[in-house]
Amino acid sequence: MNNIHIIVPELPESVVDGTIIAWHKKIGDMLRRDEIIVDIETDKVVLEIPASTDGILETILVKEGETVTSGQILGSLGCSDNNTIPAISSTQTKKNISLEKETVLQKVVNLQTIGPAMRRFMSENNLEARTIKEKDHDDNLTQKNITQDLFQTTKTQDQSTINQESPVSSLAPRNETRIPMSRLRVKIAERLLRVKNTTAMLTTFNEVNMQSVISIRNKHGALFEKRHGVRLGFMSFYVKAVVEALKRYPEVNACIDGLDIVYHNYFDISIAISTPRGLITPVLKNANTLSMSDIEKKIKELSIKGRTNKLTIEDLTGGTFTITNGGVFGSLMSTPLINPPQSAILGVHVIKDRPSALNGTVALLPMMYLALSYDHRLIDGRESVGCLATIKDLLEDPCLLLVNV
Structure with missing residues (x-):
């Protein structure tokens, strides 16, 4: 019988340590090659440690909830010389x-x-x-x-x-449950607090008539899904409009680094996604080069990876601007917090039929509020209001994206 160590892999860059969140096997359990043994949670992703060979879990040296570092031994796996697991007679x-x-x-x-x-x-x-x-x-x-x-x-x-x-027995027990915050939740709390304390954040609002986008989806949605294998959602319209607006207002796509302003000549759009572990923002790299079908496929892929804890550091690294969609939860209006080190974030919300002015008359239209939060240290009112107005115009008339005006 040979013993093989279960070792913490090399942690991603900027990640110092991790926390054992779950042992999937107990001592004495039999394992197959590539079967997941233990999960390690870091500030950004969850790492799954698989078995390197068939065998039996012999020792567990680190308990759940304890902190580990790169190269640390977590336990040992016992395997026979022929790498076979004894069968039950x-x-x-x-x-x-x-x-x-x-x-x-x-x-x-x-x-x-x-x-x-x-x-x-x-x-x-x-x-x-x-x-x-x-x-x-x-x-x-x-x-x-x-x-x-x-x-x-x-x-x-x-x-x-x-x-x-009995009135006494009818009273429900007043119990409390105390659980430790996950490392991701702690990191999110630290980042949000730092944003509030270190930026001059303001939010400007506008509203957009979504009738044109809805009509396009109703008219071409079925053909789009048949050809590309993915549904035509609203997010691809938002991303296209945002990229065009950022081209016209590069300050909104920039960031502050010390006493310098860094202008990005690329457009990596972070998409806020809610997962069981908390809110994460995977990145659409070079969004200006992606078609609407590419955007929808990539967002679907990142959403699935986020829900199953399969996101990598590369998926979460970078980002020059963020879009968050509170409308999926029914939010009518919000003031989203900036995702540092970025300087602005767009909040889109639920679409509601509201009476609005249309060609001198009052009509019932599908309206949506837009919210752009920005760092006033870098972005002035002209840039923020102009950027948001551009996004509004492009969503109300998506044909402008085709003729590039």
């Missing part, structure tokens, strides 16, 4: 099945011993043979043990009724 399997059958048979009441008188007595008391407690070791039902069981059942029901009517 068929004799033992048959023995277990026989014991289970014997246990079940012992719990069954012999209904054939019930005579006509006993059946009438049980019928009058609305009793079934299988509901009688197994007090008679000879499996014979007598009127005595049935009466005792009936008396005990009635007593239990009466006591239950008294408890339900």
Whole structure:
């Protein structure tokens, strides 16, 4: 029998340590090659440690909740020379099945011993043979043990009724549950607090008539899905409009580094995605080069990876501007927080039919509020309001994206 160490892999850049969040196996459990043994949570991603070979988990050196670093030994895996896992013998399997059958048979009441008188007595008391407690070791039902069981059942029901009517017992227990914050949640809290304390954040609002976008989706959505294998969503329109607006207002796509302003000549758009671990912002790299189908496919891929903890550091690194969609949760309006070190973030919201002015008349239109939060240290009102107005115009008339005006 050979022992193989279970070792923490090299952690991603800028990640110092991680936390053991789950051991999927216990000591003595058998493992197959590539089967996941343990999960390690870092500030950004969850790392899954697989078994390097078939074997048996022999030792666990680090418990759940403890902190680990790169190269640390977590436990050991025992494997035979031929890398095979011993199988359970068929004799033992048959023995277990026989014991289970014997246990079940012992719990069954012999209904054939019930005579006509006993059946009438049980019928009058609305009793079934299988509901009688197994007090008679000879499996014979007598009127005595049935009466005792009936008396005990009635007593239990009466006591239950008294408890339900008691005002004291009707009070629900005031319990509390305390669990530690995940590393991702701690990191999110630190970043959000730093944004509030280190930026001069303001938010400007506008509203957009989404009728044109909705009409395009209704008209071409089925053909789009048939050809590209993905649904035509709203986010691809948002990304296209944002990229064009950032081209016209490069300050919104820039960031502050010390006393310098860094202008990005590329457009990496972060998309806020809600996952069981918390809010994450994977990045659409070079969004200006992506078609609408590419955008939809990439967003779907990142969403699936986010929900299954498969996102990599590369998926989360970078980003020059962020889009967050609170509308999927029904948010009518919000003031989103900037995603540092970026300087601006766009919040899109739920689409609601509202009476609005249209060609001198009042019409019921699908309207949506837009919110652009920005760092006033870098972005002035002219750039922020102009950028948001450009996004509004491009969403109300998506044809402008085609003619590039």
